Amino acid sequence: MTLPRVPLVWRVGTVVAVRPEAARAKTIVVEVPDWPGHLAGQHVDVRLTAEDGYQAERSYSIASAPEDESLALTVERIDDGEVSLYLCDELRAGDELELRGPIGGYFTWQVADGGPLLLLAGGSGVVPLAAMLRHRTARGSRVDTRLLLSAGSWDDLLYRDELGRLGRDGVAVHYTLTRGAPPHWSGWSRRVDAEMLREVGPGPRTQPRVFVCGPTPLVEHVANLLVGLGHDPRLVKTERFGPTGG
Amino acid sequence: MAPVSRGFRGRRRQGVDASRVPPGQYVVDDFPVLSAGPTPQTGLDDWTFTIGGSLDEERTWSWEQFVALPGETFTVDIHCVTKWSKLGTIWTGVSVDRLLEDVDTAAEFVSAFCDGGYTTNLPLEDVTDGQAWIAYAFDGEPLEAEHGGPARLLVPHLYLWKSAKWVRGLTLLDHDEPGFWETLGYHNRGDPWNEERYWSD
Numbered sequence: 001m002t003l004p005r006v007p008l009v010w011r012v013g014t015v016v017a018v019r020p021e022a023a024r025a026k027t028i029v030v031e032v033p034d035w036p037g038h039l040a041g042q043h044v045d046v047r048l049t050a051e052d053g054y055q056a057e058r059s060y061s062i063a064s065a066p067e068d069e070s071l072a073l074t075v076e077r078i079d080d081g082e083v084s085l086y087l088c089d090e091l092r093a094g095d096e097l098e099l100r101g102p103i104g105g106y107f108t109w110q111v112a113d114g115g116p117l118l119l120l121a122g123g124s125g126v127v128p129l130a131a132m133l134r135h136r137t138a139r140g141s142r143v144d145t146r147l148l149l150s151a152g153s154w155d156d157l158l159y160r161d162e163l164g165r166l167g168r169d170g171v172a173v174h175y176t177l178t179r180g181a182p183p184h185w186s187g188w189s190r191r192v193d194a195e196m197l198r199e200v201g202p203g204p205r206t207q208p209r210v211f212v213c214g215p216t217p218l219v220e221h222v223a224n225l226l227v228g229l230g231h232d233p234r235l236v237k238t239e240r241f242g243p244t245g246g
Numbered sequence: 247m248a249p250v251s252r253g254f255r256g257r258r259r260q261g262v263d264a265s266r267v268p269p270g271q272y273v274v275d276d277f278p279v280l281s282a283g284p285t286p287q288t289g290l291d292d293w294t295f296t297i298g299g300s301l302d303e304e305r306t307w308s309w310e311q312f313v314a315l316p317g318e319t320f321t322v323d324i325h326c327v328t329k330w331s332k333l334g335t336i337w338t339g340v341s342v343d344r345l346l347e348d349v350d351t352a353a354e355f356v357s358a359f360c361d362g363g364y365t366t367n368l369p370l371e372d373v374t375d376g377q378a379w380i381a382y383a384f385d386g387e388p389l390e391a392e393h394g395g396p397a398r399l400l401v402p403h404l405y406l407w408k409s410a411k412w413v414r415g416l417t418l419l420d421h422d423e424p425g426f427w428e429t430l431g432y433h434n435r436g437d438p439w440n441e442e443r444y445w446s447d
Binding site: 005007008009010012045047048049050051054055056057058059082085086090095096097098103104105106107216220223224226227233234236237238240241 | 446
């Protein structure tokens with residue numbers, strides 16, 4: 001894999017849309033002049049500046065595919081957050097947004113990397129994985145792909161409709177809802193466990209490329225289960241974040 | 247000049263000494279975890295620490311020998327490139343100075359190697375002179391695996407990816423050899439006070 005060696009300078013983008021994505025998340029679409037492009041799975045740094053010069057920086061995963069026209073970030077609203085509250089509650093189309101990237105050259109996937117692909121996420125950890133799925137779709141790839149998404153409730157699920165349509169592209173999508181499932185729910189409603197991972201597959205013998213993203217306890221737990229099931233730790237890539245994502 | 251973000255006032259944290267927070271960082275009270283892969287599980291019976299590479303004679307310590315070395319408990323601020331800083335963290339470990347005490351070397355760089363295959367590179371002058379430790383306890387308790395236990399390198403004056411988790415040794419080198427994140431777009435040195443986050447900073 002070759003990484004674009006483009007200097008990571010701050011760029012001022014223009015917000016073209018802010019739309020609700022789930023109960024506590026918004027997707028922000030930004031036009032960024034001279035955006036150098038990105039790989040699915042990478043993130044950007046966002047910097048906010050107050051009138052008195054005070055600044056706050058945070059990192060957010062890129063949700064859009066490299067092929068998409070505009071850059072999209074999906075931001076989970078953290079109740080005592082600083083930057084996420086501004087992005088979810090205050091930011092609107094027409095605003096300027098300063099960012100730089102793309103950042104991170106490890107937690108990435110491109111069609112040329114091949115598969116099978118096993119994507120495991122908790123909550124908004126699905127964002128960089130959505131970029132991978134969108135990239136797969138944009139390129140018309142049929143690589144064997146499984147997604148298991150753990151979320152609190154049905155209303156917390158990001159990209160629900162879009163993920164629901166992925167079945168016809170050959171993506172097996174599984175959900176587990178850990179804090180209450182709707183009536184007639186036929187999916188799982190428990191913490192991810194080894195049996196669930198066996199059912200999602202593909203097994204370690206097929207040497208899938210595995211990406212795990214979400215809150216630390218989930219990532220630790222799932223990565224340990226995968227290694228226990230016989231997956232090669234070198235093929236298991238993780239990205240962790242905590243409630244301090246701000 | 248950064249543009250003002252319309253309507254952003256910020257939520258400045260009270261009671262934090264701003265002079266201890268490098269640019270672009272914010273202070274947390276918890277201890278976030280960041281690693282690129284699964285947490286390695288190495289039993290203490292299989293654990294060794296090795297100083298190798300360009301030196302008179304390779305040194306290896308077993309776990310028992312290592313924790314019997316004179317240790318230090320020290321309080322430092324730590325800064326992660328993902329923007330969080332944690333102030334006043336208390337660690338116990340062996341200083342790298344102590345490990346290099348009798349070593350005869352002309353090396354100018356080190357590469358830390360770890361369970362799980364992670365590496366990171368540092369100039370020797372960044373890990374000597376009381377600036378770096380191999381830490382095995384945090385806040386008086388054995389270091390948890392998710393935070394790098396049984397032992398991690400700790401170089402608090404640089405971004406925390408330099409403080410390699412699950413460290414198993416240092417290779418002394420006469421040339422610089424960029425490590426894992428250093429070849430994936432992050433800065434070669436990583437000084438938080440100069441905001442050296444990425445290769446082009």
